[in-house]
Amino acid sequence: MSSIIGRIVASLVIIGIYAFFAFIISTAETLATGTAAGGQFENSDLTYLRLLGIVRGFGWLTSILWFSIALTLLAIWWAPLKRGLAAFTAVVIALLIVNGEARAFYEKTERTEAYTIMPNESAFWIPDVGDNKNSQAQLESEAYLNEKKLAVKRFIIPHAKLTNTGGYLGWDFYVPTGRLILVDRTPFSREWVDADDRGTSKTKQGFPCQSKEGLNITAGVSIGTSVLERDAAKFLYRFGVNPPRGKKDEMLDRTAPEVIFTSVYYGRSLREVMDDVGRKKVQTLVCAEISSRTFDKANDDANAIMAAVEKNVRDYFASVGVTLDFIGWGDTFEFDKDVQKAVNDKYAAAKLAEVMPILQALAQIKIQEGMGKGMGEKGLPIVVTPGMFEALTNAIKTAPAQ
Numbered sequence: 361m362s363s364i365i366g367r368i369v370a371s372l373v374i375i376g377i378y379a380f381f382a383f384i385i386s387t388a389e390t391l392a393t394g395t396a397a398g399g400q401f402e403n404s405d406l407t408y409l410r411l412l413g414i415v416r417g418f419g420w421l422t423s424i425l426w427f428s429i430a431l432t433l434l435a436i437w438w439a440p441l442k443r444g445l446a447a448f449t450a451v452v453i454a455l456l457i458v459n460g461e462a463r464a465f466y467e468k469t470e471r472t473e474a475y476t477i478m479p480n481e482s483a484f485w486i487p488d489v490g491d492n493k494n495s496q497a498q499l500e501s502e503a504y505l506n507e508k509k510l511a512v513k514r515f516i517i518p519h520a521k522l523t524n525t526g527g528y529l530g531w532d533f534y535v536p537t538g539r540l541i542l543v544d545r546t547p548f549s550r551e552w553v554d555a556d557d558r559g560t561s562k563t564k565q566g567f568p569c570q571s572k573e574g575l576n577i578t579a580g581v582s583i584g585t586s587v588l589e590r591d592a593a594k595f596l597y598r599f600g601v602n603p604p605r606g607k608k609d610e611m612l613d614r615t616a617p618e619v620i621f622t623s624v625y626y627g628r629s630l631r632e633v634m635d636d637v638g639r640k641k642v643q644t645l646v647c648a649e650i651s652s653r654t655f656d657k658a659n660d661d662a663n664a665i666m667a668a669v670e671k672n673v674r675d676y677f678a679s680v681g682v683t684l685d686f687i688g689w690g691d692t693f694e695f696d697k698d699v700q701k702a703v704n705d706k707y708a709a710a711k712l713a714e715v716m717p718i719l720q721a722l723a724q725i726k727i728q729e730g731m732g733k734g735m736g737e738k739g740l741p742i743v744v745t746p747g748m749f750e751a752l753t754n755a756i757k758t759a760p761a762q
Contacts, residue, residue: 367436374436378429385425386521386532389418391490393518393537398485398497400515415518422521470534473517475624479510480546482592487538502589515540517623536623541601543592543627548634552642553580553691565639566691569647571655579646580691583673585638586683587630595681599633601625630682638682645672659693 396414399407477483483499486492501511518537525533551558554566566578587595604622606612612619649665650658658665666689674684 364440367440370436371433374429374432378425381425382422382521383523385418385421386523389414389520390488390522390537393418393520395487395490395495397516397518397538398487398495400485400513402497411516411518418520470519473519473536473623475515475517475540475542477511477513477515477542479512480544482543482545482587482589483513483515484541484543484593484596485515485538486541488536492538498593500589533617533621535621539622540624541596541627542624543587543596544629545587545589545592546630547584547586547685548630548638549582549584549685550634550639551580551582551690552639554578554694555580555691566694567643567646569650571650571658572653573655575655576696577650577655577658578694579650580689581642581646581687582690583634583638583642583687584685585630585634585677586685587681588683591681591683592627593681595630595633596627598680599628599637601627633682638677641676642669642673642687645669645676662689662693 392414393411396407396411400411477499479501482501484496485498486496499511499513504511517540519534520537521532522535523532525535550560550565552560552565552567554564556562556564566580569577569579571577602625603614604612604619604625606618614620646665646669649668653661653665666687670684670687673687677684
């Protein structure tokens with residue numbers, strides 16, 4: 361019995377030594393691979409080889425440690441094994457050796473996790489621990505562009521065991537040593553108008569505003585924006601990432617392993633931001649300019665309104681990492697039907713007033729021409745008005761004598 365107790369104590373000491381070195385290796389692996397992974401963004405073959413070397417090196421070191429402990433325990437328990445205590449020994453070893461299966465995220469085995477970064481994406485690698493302010497890295501796509509080349513990279517996510525994630529006698533998890541964050545820089549353009557036969561959407565997307573007097577004015581806007589690589593971090597800081605979701609697109613509990621161990625996060629797209637915050641900001645600025653003017657003044661100042669809107673939109677978007685490519689009126693101003701009719705009538709009356717004397721003179725000429733033609737063809741009218749009689753009398757009086 362004392363021999364068995366001695367072997368158990370010795371086994372516990374060996375397991376304690378294993379746990380200590382496993383913790384040291386895991387901590388060093390997390391720091392080393394987290395820092396080295398960012399080097400994959402560099403335009404160098406050596407950085408990729410260095411990462412693989414570090415990952416493989418720690419894997420071999422862990423394996424050597426495990427086999428050393430396993431052989432030591434086997435040596436300690438060899439005599440009982442020979443005496444028929446194999447089953448007891450197997451149970452002891454299974455319970456005491458904390459190695460077992462490894463997991464990446466919530467997977468059952470360690471595996472290579474690779475992602476491809478496309479030319480329209482900005483990529484950031486941020487180590488989970490340590491000096492990740494200075495060790496984080498970014499893929500410099502613009503540097504490729506300056507040399508008329510495109511930046512496409514396969515990025516390997518390194519993993520390391522997170523100590524005690526499986527419990528005292530459970531299986532520790534392999535977890536990512538950092539996070540890859542991708543920002544989609546695909547440009548955005550929209551025509552926010554009320555028309556159902558044109559624009560970006562068949563639904564009404566114009567901006568309903570009011571003049572200073574409270575008259576309804578609906579304006580349509582055409583806009584284009586983009587995220588430049590130099591602004592990707594600012595854009596990401598302001599609008600964040602899309603949280604991981606389940607297979608049925610449901611929100612996941614942040615304490616769930618598939619959330620905690622997520623390696624790649626995707627930033628909110630420019631389309632999401634512009635269709636939400638961007639559109640609301642543009643509408644606020646457009647309506648602020650229109651509502652500060654009377655109805656007539658708003659019509660007269662359409663260009664001045666858009667100039668002010670463009671400046672304010674450009675300044676706001678620049679502060680959140682978005683570049684304004686263009687903005688302008690995407691449609692005519694629209695009013696209530698009664699107001700529109702009044703505007704049309706007023707415009708017609710104003711234009712007629714300018715040419716009314718000419719129209720009256722032309723009408724008078726037409727009347728005189730008609731009367732002259734009628735008298736030439738039919739003779740004097742049967743009915744002679746007093747005015748006509750007076751005019752004839754005066755003509756006879758003034759006629760020269762024969």
